[in-house]
Amino acid sequence: MVLTFxxxxxxxxxxxxxxxxxxxxxxxIARNGLTFEQADPKKPIxxxxxxxxxxxxxxxxxxxxxxxxxxxxxxxxxxxFDEYHYGAWRESAKELFEAEGKRExxxxxxxxxxxxxxxxxxxxxxxxxxLSGTPFRAIASGEFIEDQIFNWTYSDEQKAKxxxxxxxxxxxxxxxxxxxxxxxxxPDAISQIAMQGEFDGFDLNIxxxxxxxxxNAKFKYEDEVQKWLDLIRGSFGETTTDNLKLGTKKPPxxxxxxxxxxxxxxxxxxxxxxxxxxxxxxxxxQRQNKFYHDYTIVVAAGNQxxxxxxxxPPVMQAMTDNPLESKTITLSCGKLTTxxxxxxxxxxxxxxxxxxxxxxxxxxxxxxxxxxxxxxxxKSPNKEEILKEECYVFDFAPNRALRQIADYACRLNVxxxxxxxxxxxxxxxxxxxxxxxxxxxxxxxxxxxxxAMSGTTATLLARRWESALLVNVDNNTLARLMANQxxxxxxxxxxxxxxxxQDIETIINKSEAVKKAKKEANDREMSKKxxxxxxxxxxxxxxxxxxxxEKLIKFATRIPVFxxxxxxxxxxxxxxxxxxxxxxxxxxxxLSVKDFELLVSLGLFNPAHMNQAVFGFxxxxxxxxxxxxxxxxxxxAIGLYDTVLSRKEYEENFVNEP
Numbered sequence: 202m203v204l205t206f207x208x209x210x211x212x213x214x215x216x217x218x219x220x221x222x223x224x225x226x227x228x229x230i231a232r233n234g235l236t237f238e239q240a241d242p243k244k245p246i247x248x249x250x251x252x253x254x255x256x257x258x259x260x261x262x263x264x265x266x267x268x269x270x271x272x273x274x275x276x277x278x279x280x281x282f283d284e285y286h287y288g289a290w291r292e293s294a295k296e297l298f299e300a301e302g303k304r305e306x307x308x309x310x311x312x313x314x315x316x317x318x319x320x321x322x323x324x325x326x327x328x329x330x331x332l333s334g335t336p337f338r339a340i341a342s343g344e345f346i347e348d349q350i351f352n353w354t355y356s357d358e359q360k361a362k363x364x365x366x367x368x369x370x371x372x373x374x375x376x377x378x379x380x381x382x383x384x385x386x387x388p389d390a391i392s393q394i395a396m397q398g399e400f401d402g403f404d405l406n407i408x409x410x411x412x413x414x415x416x417n418a419k420f421k422y423e424d425e426v427q428k429w430l431d432l433i434r435g436s437f438g439e440t441t442t443d444n445l446k447l448g449t450k451k452p453p454x455x456x457x458x459x460x461x462x463x464x465x466x467x468x469x470x471x472x473x474x475x476x477x478x479x480x481x482x483x484x485x486x487q488r489q490n491k492f493y494h495d496y497t498i499v500v501a502a503g504n505q506x507x508x509x510x511x512x513x514p515p516v517m518q519a520m521t522d523n524p525l526e527s528k529t530i531t532l533s534c535g536k537l538t539t540x541x542x543x544x545x546x547x548x549x550x551x552x553x554x555x556x557x558x559x560x561x562x563x564x565x566x567x568x569x570x571x572x573x574x575x576x577x578x579x580k581s582p583n584k585e586e587i588l589k590e591e592c593y594v595f596d597f598a599p600n601r602a603l604r605q606i607a608d609y610a611c612r613l614n615v616x617x618x619x620x621x622x623x624x625x626x627x628x629x630x631x632x633x634x635x636x637x638x639x640x641x642x643x644x645x646x647x648x649x650x651x652x653a654m655s656g657t658t659a660t661l662l663a664r665r666w667e668s669a670l671l672v673n674v675d676n677n678t679l680a681r682l683m684a685n686q687x688x689x690x691x692x693x694x695x696x697x698x699x700x701x702x703q704d705i706e707t708i709i710n711k712s713e714a715v716k717k718a719k720k721e722a723n724d725r726e727m728s729k730k731x732x733x734x735x736x737x738x739x740x741x742x743x744x745x746x747x748x749x750x751e752k753l754i755k756f757a758t759r760i761p762v763f764x765x766x767x768x769x770x771x772x773x774x775x776x777x778x779x780x781x782x783x784x785x786x787x788x789x790x791x792l793s794v795k796d797f798e799l800l801v802s803l804g805l806f807n808p809a810h811m812n813q814a815v816f817g818f819x820x821x822x823x824x825x826x827x828x829x830x831x832x833x834x835x836x837x838a839i840g841l842y843d844t845v846l847s848r849k850e851y852e853e854n855f856v857n858e859p
Contacts, residue, residue, distance in 0.1 A: 718735050
């Protein structure tokens with residue numbers, strides 16, 4: 202007998218049993234399928250049911266429901282508790298249903314929970330088997346001793362998939378898709394209105410909060426959510442310039458990066474409330490969001506969507522007969538987040554807070570269901586085509602996401618005491634890519650633990666100081682630089698800037714010439730020779746501009762060294778450089794204070810991105826110092842690049858210590 206808190210898993214059990222070679226001839230009994238009376242008593246059976254049904258009582262007379270008396274009269278060979286975490290952490294599981302309301306909460310908790318204990322359950326058996334994808338609380342509580350625990354994790358299955366030898370026959374793990382987590386730091390222009398959250402500042406529940414019901418539901422911060430919808434399809438205006446600067450290093454966004462767009466036909470969006478789900482549906486349908494009109498929007502939230510598994514049929518219907526041709530977005534705030542298998546889902550958007558790794562990963566693993574079609578060409582009955590090689594988790598609160606990864610990985614293997622090793626093994630098969638506003642890079646195990654502790658990683662910090670966004674090398678800036686002999690002389694002091702004057706002159710002249718030639722080409726056809734010369738000139742000035750940019754970035758990477766060596770944290774970095782420690786600055790960077798001030802005045806450095814980079818460095822340093830028990834800067838103001846934050850502003854806007 203299989204007992205579960207989530208009736209929605211029935212289809213998965215039915216399909217697995219009916220298609221597995223070891224269970225040929227077995228019968229599957231369920232509420233809406235084969236009945237006990239119809240089953241052949243000579244053949245083995247698996248009976249599937251929910252606690253709510255089989256352990257619930259007759260409302261009029263009390264006692265066992267008449268239709269279920271045979272269940273209680275049978276002595277079962279084995280009772281399986283599926284989705285066991287549901288009972289083991291039902292207090293925490295409430296967060297899945299609180300957004301849905303009282304009816305869903307009552308259904309989710311269900312009757313029969315008082316019989317959850319083996320000793321009091323009115324069904325007899327010789328053996329019990331507890332199954333869970335997130336068994337942390339049950340293991341941590343000591344409920345099971347080591348000999349009673351068998352682990353088969355996501356990492357195990359992916360490792361088995363990689364190590365399978367072709368000589369053993371077809372790989373049984375081949376259809377299990379690899380997960381990839383992609384986290385994005387929201388641009389300040391979007392996130393500022395929701396910088397009230399715990400730890401990482403940005404609060405998803407605030408950002409996606411909404412009021413109203415059905416067609417009248419509306420986001421409190423609709424303008425910002427609209428910007429977010431533009432952002433994920435690569436058309437948010439305020440990041441366009443930055444993306445042009447980053448070039449090929451710009452982050453792959455879900456609905457603009459061609460390889461992602463190609464596989465994300467069906468996605469699941471996990472939002473904070475029923476009102477948020479309806480508000481998102483309403484916003485997407487507005488005229489300006491024409492891009493999303495190709496997608497059928499399914500609101501799997503609220504009473505109208507149906508209780509529990511009843512919310513699933515509309516999702517399947519929206520995919521029509523051919524999910525390869527259709528496109529859907531399913532919006533939910535609790536329904537369908539555990540125990541449900543929807544094969545075409547390839548990505549989940551985590552758009553709400555989640556306090557526990559159980560809730561987070563139960564939802565995330567919805568997209569890892571294998572998707573395979575048999576006999577794809579209608580000529581090969583034994584051939585299978587895997588349609589889902591990878592699946593994606595998109596998160597817009599990076600610090601929260603990486604804390605969940607660290608927590609999940611460290612609690613997954615109770616025998617391994619080294620947290621870095623646990624995380625390393627987990628992310629070997631679930632790569633984590635983080636975009637911090639300047640670059641998107643894969644984060645290693647040490648980086649994830651750094652991020653979980655301090656909100657960033659040493660590597661991401663270093664890369665922030667290697668970003669093209671920190672310096673300006675457009676023609677206007679270079680022209681100002683070239684017109685100032687003192688500034689040119691100052692830059693000559695930096696290693697590698699020996700031919701600067703000639704390089705800048707070439708960049709400006711050739712870029713202007715190319716611009717003029719392209720403009721003239723609109724009026725007449727260019728010869729092959731002219732086109733080649735134009736291409737060569739364009740390549741030359743772009744190459745020189747890139748070299749100057751790289752040299753300036755190389756200079757910028759020396760600034761963190763200076764910050765490590767100086768102890769003045771309450772003053773802005775510009776003040777420390779120009780007033781407090783000019784000698785140290787020249788020793789580290791090769792520039793005098795006068796030279797530095799001149800370059801700043803010419804706009805060679807980008808103050809906004811410098812402020813972010815300095816802040817990231819100081820926040821990371823703070824966390825590191827507090828971790829070892831030192832906090833000699835407590836209560837002091839925090840200096841950024843050209844501005845100073847009070848301690849209160851620093852904590853309220855960025856750290857948000859509880």
